[in-house]
Amino acid sequence: MGVMRLGFVHVRETDLEKARQYYTQVLGLQEVTRQDGRHYFKCWDEYDHHSVVIENGGLGLVKMGYKVESPDDLARIERAAQTFGLTVGRVSKGENLGQGEALRCILPSDHVLELYAEAEQPGTSVGVLNPDPWPSQQAGISPSRLDHLLLTAEDVQTTVDFFTQVLGFRMSERIVPDQHSQELLAAFLFCSNKAHDIAFVRGPNGKLHHYAFWLDSWNDILRAGDTLSRNNLTIDMGPTRHGITRGTTIYFFGPNGNRNEVFSGGYTTYPDFPCITWTADQIGRAVFYIQQEVNERFNTYLT
Ligand SMILES: [Fe+2]
Incomplete structure (x- = not known):
């Protein structure tokens, strides 16, 4: 349910x-x-x-x-x-x-x-009877599915309360000012077995940071980077790894300026998963574990 x-x-x-x-x-x-x-x-x-x-x-x-x-x-x-x-x-x-x-x-x-609750299901080209692992006709990056999105909220806590208390989501990770504070600077929420299905970070109401598509492997992330470069698209960050979710990633911009991500990996969650806490002084590793710092555009550019 x-x-x-x-x-x-x-x-x-x-x-x-x-x-x-x-x-x-x-x-x-x-x-x-x-x-x-x-x-x-x-x-x-x-x-x-x-x-x-x-x-x-x-x-x-x-x-x-x-x-x-x-x-x-x-x-x-x-x-x-x-x-x-x-x-x-x-x-x-x-x-x-x-x-x-x-x-x-x-x-x-x-x-x-x-x-x-209901949507027409035209299905996929590989079908559900003895399916091939991927379709023969593919173009570009070809992610298998839409995965999650990150939005900004002036009041992260109240938005998280709605998702947890009303919709039954759970919080996998959070960013707080320091280990003695409960004030939410960012929250990562799941309703499935994934590391996150939606996330909120403090910022102006109503804004979009990015929406992400799923790829199966780190190698697919690298190839996605090749495809983005071949098509002269602007990369925001990556390929790299998140501390939060531990997933691998590239952030990039569509031709008009909406930010997208390709995401792969991340751990599996269960209802008893304890919330992981990151303190603001470690936000670099939390967001981009390898670079250890967050670029200005990633912090400020929203659509
Ligand atoms: Fe993301």
Whole structure:
């Protein structure tokens, strides 16, 4: 019961055609369809209708969707979110292309979160009967799935309270000022067995730091770097390793300026996983373990 995973990100792009080329040829996602000025994409190993939506009009996040196990979860979460004090509403079936009814929550961080239980599942090209391990037709980086996103919040604690108390997420890691302080500078939350399914760092409300796609190995991360360079895209940091999650990573910018990440590895979590704490004086190792420092652009650039 409860929230399963990040289902989709819906973002704004200043130049849709440039973005479309990037998503299909560089990231190597499949374009599912386009309708009413929106383009829909999915990764090769995702069964649901889509995982990325883009539309015109600046940069940043329009909304994100997390998929829950059943419609009963929506009713339960709706009551709990109202009790928590959030503004919630229903999104009727079909309003989000290929998806069933959703529950829309305006987070304490001002981001729009939609929870939904049902999506059309056109499946994948390798199928579910005696499948090949990967499809014969692949372009660009070709991640297998969307993985997580990092957002900024003025009040990280209240946003974390909502995710933990209402949605059932758990905190795998946190950054605090020092070991005697509980003040959250950043929080990494999971609803699955992964090291994180969403993260919040202190910053302005409503802003996007990055959304990340999953790759299977460190070698795939390196090859992704080659593909990004070949296509003249700007790298923010990497390839390197995070102290937090212990995953391997590259941060880079799409052609219009939204930041993306390719991510691989990271440890496995369970409900009894103790929260790992990083103190602010160690933030360099926490974020980029090898470089031991965080570059200014990574700290300040948001869309
Ligand atoms: Fe990330």
